[in-house]
Amino acid sequence: MNDEKIAHGECPAASSGNTPQAARFSQRLRRLRGKYRASRREMMQRMPGLMGSIRARYATTPVVAMSGLLFLASQISIARILHGGNATATLLTLQTTFCAEAFADVLASLDPDQLAALLGHFTLDFLHP
Incomplete structure (x- = not known):
């Protein structure tokens, strides 16, 4: 049964949803998404400073x-x-x-x-x- 789901591109742990592994996996995934969004936001706020330092370094x-x-x-x-x-x-x-x-x-x-x-x-x- 699991082999058929894997062959069709389904993840057995994610499709069952009520296993402890699936719960831990989705929790870790939510944490990673939050970290990614925060780091992306931070990077976008720093971008003008980053580009300015690159220009200053190579515009000598x-x-x-x-x-x-x-x-x-x-x-x-x-x-x-x-x-x-x-x-x-x-x-x-x-x-x-x-x-x-x-x-x-x-x-x-x-x-x-x-x-x-x-x-x-x-x-x-x-x-x-």
Whole structure:
């Protein structure tokens, strides 16, 4: 009988309801729910302070300066890759083309160096949004 209830997704202790184990289980479950609600409420009240401390920690001058330098270095590297393959204007054209036929025409007109430069810039371009 219990095996059938378990097979159908029913819990024998919870379905009988009048066993001491079921009573203890439901009592523990109510306590846990109360603790969860209290901790969630406390966390939500502390959230502005938590976010403020995270902002203060990472908004320091060295962190912002290092992030800016890394971004600048990646942009310079991308520009060098595109310029080396004579693909800078092509990339700008592809980014501002909204017609599928025109986009396909630009891709069809690429020489191997331009295609290699466009594909090569994606490695660095995926590092930042």
